[in-house]
Amino acid sequence: MSLLELVSVVSSVVIISAVFFLIRRGKLLERYAMLWILASFVLLLFSAWRSLLDTVAHALGFYYAPSFLFLAGFVFLMLILLHFSVVISSLSVRNKSLAQELGLLKHEIEKLRKSLQSKD
Amino acid sequence: MSVLVIIPAYNEEGNLPIVFQDLSSNFSSADFLVINDGSTDGTREAAEAHGAELIDLPYNLGIGAAMQTGFMFAFKAGYDVAIQFDGDGQHRADEIENILRPVLDGSADMAVGSRFLGKSGYKVPVLRRAGIKIFSSILTFMTGIRFTDATSGFRAYGKRAIEMFSKYYPDDYPEVEAILLLHRNGIKVVEVPSEMRQRPSGKSSITFLRAVYYMVKVPLAVLTRRRNPADNIR
Numbered sequence: 034m035s036l037l038e039l040v041s042v043v044s045s046v047v048i049i050s051a052v053f054f055l056i057r058r059g060k061l062l063e064r065y066a067m068l069w070i071l072a073s074f075v076l077l078l079f080s081a082w083r084s085l086l087d088t089v090a091h092a093l094g095f096y097y098a099p100s101f102l103f104l105a106g107f108v109f110l111m112l113i114l115l116h117f118s119v120v121i122s123s124l125s126v127r128n129k130s131l132a133q134e135l136g137l138l139k140h141e142i143e144k145l146r147k148s149l150q151s152k153d
Numbered sequence: 154m155s156v157l158v159i160i161p162a163y164n165e166e167g168n169l170p171i172v173f174q175d176l177s178s179n180f181s182s183a184d185f186l187v188i189n190d191g192s193t194d195g196t197r198e199a200a201e202a203h204g205a206e207l208i209d210l211p212y213n214l215g216i217g218a219a220m221q222t223g224f225m226f227a228f229k230a231g232y233d234v235a236i237q238f239d240g241d242g243q244h245r246a247d248e249i250e251n252i253l254r255p256v257l258d259g260s261a262d263m264a265v266g267s268r269f270l271g272k273s274g275y276k277v278p279v280l281r282r283a284g285i286k287i288f289s290s291i292l293t294f295m296t297g298i299r300f301t302d303a304t305s306g307f308r309a310y311g312k313r314a315i316e317m318f319s320k321y322y323p324d325d326y327p328e329v330e331a332i333l334l335l336h337r338n339g340i341k342v343v344e345v346p347s348e349m350r351q352r353p354s355g356k357s358s359i360t361f362l363r364a365v366y367y368m369v370k371v372p373l374a375v376l377t378r379r380r381n382p383a384d385n386i387r
Contacts, residue, residue: 132211132218133210133214136209137225137226139209140207140226
C-alpha cells in the first residue's frame with residue numbers, strides 16, 4: 034500500500050468516525066449526514082481497493098487513477114454544498130414566516146389587551 | 154369599500170411624521186397600517202403617535218416580507234383594497250385617488266403608479282433610469298402590456314391581488330416579479346401616471362453590490378418562477 038493510499042483510507046475512516054460520533058452526540062441530524070456517509074464510504078471503497086479504482090478510472094479515461102479519487106471527492110463536496118444551500122433557503126423561508134406570524138400575533142394581542150382595558 | 158394603507162417602514166422616524174401629515178390632509182378615509190421592519194430608531198413610536206395600526210417585525214426582513222405581512226393582515230381582515238405607501242415620504246397622498254380608481258371601478262386588480270407615464274418631471278439618476286427601463290422592457294415583452302415604471306412601489310391592490318400576495322410575495326426587490334405573477338394568474342395589472350417626490354431625507358438603499366444583485370436576481374426570478382410559487386418551498 035502506497036502512502037497516498039494509506040492517507041486516503043485514513044482520511045475516509047476519520048470522516049466516517051467523525052460523522053458517527055456527531056450523530057451519537059446529537060450534534061448532527063441523520064438527515065444531514067446522509068451525503069457525508071455516502072461520500073466517505075465511496076471514497077473509502079476506492080482508496081482501499083486499488084484494482085477497482087484502476088478499472089473505473091481507466092474506463093473513464095483517467096491517465097492517473099488517483100486523480101479520479103479527487104474528482105469523486107470534489108463532486109461529493111459540490112453536492113453537499115448544494116444540499117446545504119437548499120436547506121438554508123428552506124430555513125430562511127420558514128424563519129421569515131415565523132417572524133411574520135409573530136408580528137401579526139403581537140399586534141392581535143396588543144389589540145385584545147386594549148379592548149379589555151377599555152371594558153374595565 | 155374598506156381601504157387599508159400599508160406603510161412599510163425601516164428606520165423612518167424622521168419621515169413618518171411627514172408621511173402622516175400628508176396622509177391625514179390628503180387621504181384620510183382609510184385605515185393605516187405601519188409595518189415596522191425591525192427598525193432600530195423611533196419608527197415604532199412615530200407610528201404609535203399617529204394612532205396607526207402597527208405591526209412590529211422582530212428583526213429586519215426586507216421590503217418583500219414586510220409587504221407580505223401587510224397583505225396577510227389585509228386578507229385576514231377582509232379589506233377590499235390595499236395601498237402600498239412607502240414610509241420614506243416618496244409617495245404623495247394626493248395621488249392615491251389615481252391608483253385607486255382602476256381597482257375601484259374594476260378595470261384592474263392592481264394599479265401601479267408610474268413616474269414616467271404622462272408629463273411627470275421626475276428626475277432619476279441615469280443608471281437607475283436604465284435599470285428601470287430594462288425591467289420595464291422585460292415586463293412589456295413578457296406580458297404584452299406596456300410598462301414604464303416596473304420597480305415603482307406606489308401601488309393599489311384589489312382583493313384577488315391581496316389574497317395571492319398574502320400567500321406568496323417575493324423577498325428582495327419584489328416589484329417586477331409581483332406584476333408578472335399576477336399577470337400569469339390572469340389578474341389584470343395597469344399602470345397609471347403618478348407624480349412622486351424626491352426622497353426628503355436619508356439615502357436610497359441601493360449600493361453598487363446590491364445593484365448587481367438586483368440586476369441578476371430579478372431576471373433570474375422572472376425567468377424561473379413557476380406560476381404558483383406559493384406551493385414551492387415549505
